[in-house]
Amino acid sequence: MNLAAHTGYTDTPSTNRAEARVALVTGGANGIGAAISARLAAEGISVAVADIDLGTAARLAREIEGRGGKAVAVQMDVADPGSITRAFDSVERTYDRCDILVSNAGIAGVASFVDCSLEVWERVQKINVTGPMLCGQHAARLMVRRGWGRIVNIGSVSGVRAGFGRTAYGTSKAALIGLTRQMAIELADAGITANCVAPGPIDTPLTRAHHSAETRESYRRTVPMRRYGTPAEVAAITAFLCSEQASYVTGQVMAADGGFLAAGILEV
Numbered sequence: 001m002n003l004a005a006h007t008g009y010t011d012t013p014s015t016n017r018a019e020a021r022v023a024l025v026t027g028g029a030n031g032i033g034a035a036i037s038a039r040l041a042a043e044g045i046s047v048a049v050a051d052i053d054l055g056t057a058a059r060l061a062r063e064i065e066g067r068g069g070k071a072v073a074v075q076m077d078v079a080d081p082g083s084i085t086r087a088f089d090s091v092e093r094t095y096d097r098c099d100i101l102v103s104n105a106g107i108a109g110v111a112s113f114v115d116c117s118l119e120v121w122e123r124v125q126k127i128n129v130t131g132p133m134l135c136g137q138h139a140a141r142l143m144v145r146r147g148w149g150r151i152v153n154i155g156s157v158s159g160v161r162a163g164f165g166r167t168a169y170g171t172s173k174a175a176l177i178g179l180t181r182q183m184a185i186e187l188a189d190a191g192i193t194a195n196c197v198a199p200g201p202i203d204t205p206l207t208r209a210h211h212s213a214e215t216r217e218s219y220r221r222t223v224p225m226r227r228y229g230t231p232a233e234v235a236a237i238t239a240f241l242c243s244e245q246a247s248y249v250t251g252q253v254m255a256a257d258g259g260f261l262a263a264g265i266l267e268v
């Protein structure tokens with residue numbers, strides 16, 4: 001039996017090292033985005049760390065380069081279509097390609113349903129939904145040229161389950177799941193996959209700023225693993241979805257949530 005022909009098994013697993021891939025990570029300078037930038041770079045991928053905070057993005061890019069990886073910092077405000085265009089133009093000028101897009105930049109905007117202002121609602125949709133849509137269009141145009149691409153949108157368990165105070169945020173992340181499926185079916189023919197990673201509570205600057213003591217206690221009771229996840233744990237599943245190995249996975253929502261979405265009652 002020809003093992004390789006029947007199983008795809010080879011002594012040297014094909015990884016992203018096989019080709020000089022280029023990735024753009026939005027909100028790539030801090031928190032989950034920084035872990036994703038570092039993880040993709042560690043796999044031999046050239047990473048454009050795209051962030052509104054250029055200083056921190058530049059520091060991270062230097063740190064990645066210091067460890068032998070390849071990274072550049074790119075200024076990008078995902079709330080500004082012109083800024084998105086300029087960032088992709090710069091990636092195209094530098095690399096002439098973009099194989100991987102991780103749309104990670106996102107904001108929270110916590111407010112109860114009746115108190116959620118139009119201003120907060122619109123800003124959250126602009127950054128969490130419109131930004132990934134426009135970034136996806138720019139990236140897909142570059143990916144189509146080479147017939148290969150990976151798009152990963154960083155959603156949230158709040159896009160699957162309602163949570164108190166998550167009117168703007170949860171609705172935006174639910175829309176991001178819809179957008180991911182739309183991208184997946186329209187880009188499948190071009191060799192491009194689109195998937196959504198839905199983190200549960202992760203210890204980052206965002207949750208340190210927005211999670212109250214009550215929210216932390218609530219997650220301690222409702223997450224079966226009884227802890228917050230780490231940015232590295234989200235980066236690991238994201239890297240898989242960006243890899244050659246995930247070639248038949250598209251339109252999916254993958255939770256990295258310590259079992260939160262699987263859970264019902266946890267005490268008897």
Ligand code: NAD
Binds near residue numbers: 155
């Ligand atoms: P964070 O606030 O710690 O980092 C966000 C990064 O995005 C920062 O580098 C920031 O400068 C950048 N950013 C913010 N607005 C931007 C804009 N307009 N344009 C470009 N960059 C911008 O956030 P995080 O906790 O690492 O979250 C990252 C993503 O993961 C978000 O989409 C968030 O909704 C999602 N998420 C986080 C958690 C969590 O518990 N931390 C859970 C579920 C989903």
